[in-house]
Amino acid sequence: MQYLAADDHEVDRIIQNEESRIENTLDLIAAENHAPQSILEAQGSVFNLKAAEGYPGNRFHAGCKYADELESLAIERAKQLFGAGHANVQPHSGVSANLAVYFSVLDVGDRILSMKLSHGGHLSHGDPSSITSKCFNFQHYGVNLKTELIDYDEVRDLAYQYKPRMIVAGASSYSRLIDYEKMAEIAKSVSAYLLVDMAHIAGLVAAGVIPSPIPYSDFVTFTTYKTLRGGRGGVILCRQEHAKKIDRTIFPGGQGTTAMNILAAKAVCFKLAMEDDFKKLQKKTLKNAACFASEFDKMGYRTVSGGTDNHLILLDLRTKELNGNIAEKTLESVGIIVNRNVIPNDPKKPEIASGIRIGSPAITSRGMCEAEVVQIVKMMDAAMVNRDKAEVLENLLEEVLGLCKRFPVAK
Numbered sequence: 001m002q003y004l005a006a007d008d009h010e011v012d013r014i015i016q017n018e019e020s021r022i023e024n025t026l027d028l029i030a031a032e033n034h035a036p037q038s039i040l041e042a043q044g045s046v047f048n049l050k051a052a053e054g055y056p057g058n059r060f061h062a063g064c065k066y067a068d069e070l071e072s073l074a075i076e077r078a079k080q081l082f083g084a085g086h087a088n089v090q091p092h093s094g095v096s097a098n099l100a101v102y103f104s105v106l107d108v109g110d111r112i113l114s115m116k117l118s119h120g121g122h123l124s125h126g127d128p129s130s131i132t133s134k135c136f137n138f139q140h141y142g143v144n145l146k147t148e149l150i151d152y153d154e155v156r157d158l159a160y161q162y163k164p165r166m167i168v169a170g171a172s173s174y175s176r177l178i179d180y181e182k183m184a185e186i187a188k189s190v191s192a193y194l195l196v197d198m199a200h201i202a203g204l205v206a207a208g209v210i211p212s213p214i215p216y217s218d219f220v221t222f223t224t225y226k227t228l229r230g231g232r233g234g235v236i237l238c239r240q241e242h243a244k245k246i247d248r249t250i251f252p253g254g255q256g257t258t259a260m261n262i263l264a265a266k267a268v269c270f271k272l273a274m275e276d277d278f279k280k281l282q283k284k285t286l287k288n289a290a291c292f293a294s295e296f297d298k299m300g301y302r303t304v305s306g307g308t309d310n311h312l313i314l315l316d317l318r319t320k321e322l323n324g325n326i327a328e329k330t331l332e333s334v335g336i337i338v339n340r341n342v343i344p345n346d347p348k349k350p351e352i353a354s355g356i357r358i359g360s361p362a363i364t365s366r367g368m369c370e371a372e373v374v375q376i377v378k379m380m381d382a383a384m385v386n387r388d389k390a391e392v393l394e395n396l397l398e399e400v401l402g403l404c405k406r407f408p409v410a411k
């Protein structure tokens, strides 16, 4: 980046440091991934600067010939990739996509039933700290505390009692499949819309390695930067009948100009996600996550719900007399990046938390397989057990560096 180096060395230095941090650490954050360089190129392109309010063929600025071509391509690819009736590719993020869905067919104050944050849901599903809870009346379902699986009987009971106008399925730290057919049937029985927020699992769905919510939902939202391995951004898919309302809620409702450069990256992301290599990658992502679960199990750790069906596991560290905060910091000190996470009915505050969430997408994108997962789990256990032994931690940091060197981040 020679122009940046000339204009601003401080920012250039920070970016270079970040590049080296990424290269030399193992990213196990379930919500992150390594995007191909082609996506970063599209995202850093001249489309950054094109003001293009509106939609292809109906803009409020001139000069949109290529912007129109680009957005139409992104829309067609999104529809094809997921088999959806309509796609809006303009949302700036997952949260803005969710807000747009709520506002498209609901009135302020309407009732929504969604999964609670503390059991694996997302802030934008009506957490008290989120603006979503100030606009709509949320009621929450959770997991059954014995099985740690979504309790569909509870969902049904709450839906009958509460009569929501929308039900939200989808989560941030739930390691199991969601029964969309059952959710759709419950939603239908109370005449509620069904929104599936598949932010985390969009890549797995695109590759067809886990079931798709598209046939069962009125709306599907997702982000492009998690398992899908694109750049940052959000997308809404819906049935054709809701297309107009969704489009108008995004623009002019909640956004002005769209980020055309991000649209370019989204288009590339959808193309790559249709290729065979992507399918193989997502299969390996699942295999590696299952391997994390079984290896931790062998070492006496408890996985919430007893395992995983997707790209993540949630480890309950209470059996090891450890908490999420200490584990997160200890692991970071040896170059392993995870996030602390509450477990269902966690006695600890989110700042401390009893668990950590571990995701396989990023290391799988680096080409790592089960042999490396086995090695990583051993290193993680050794770090957590020996967290007060500086020498052990130093050796582990070296071992992590060695592994990173063997699996450079793919361009």
Ligand SMILES: *Cc1c(COP(=O)(O)O)cnc(C)c1O
Pocket: 031, 092, 093, 094, 095, 096, 121, 122, 124, 170, 171, 172, 197, 198, 199, 200, 223, 233, 234
């Ligand atoms: C990550 C995530 C989002 C949020 O996306 P942002 O791009 O951070 O706004 C929304 N919903 C779920 C379930 C998520 O996991």
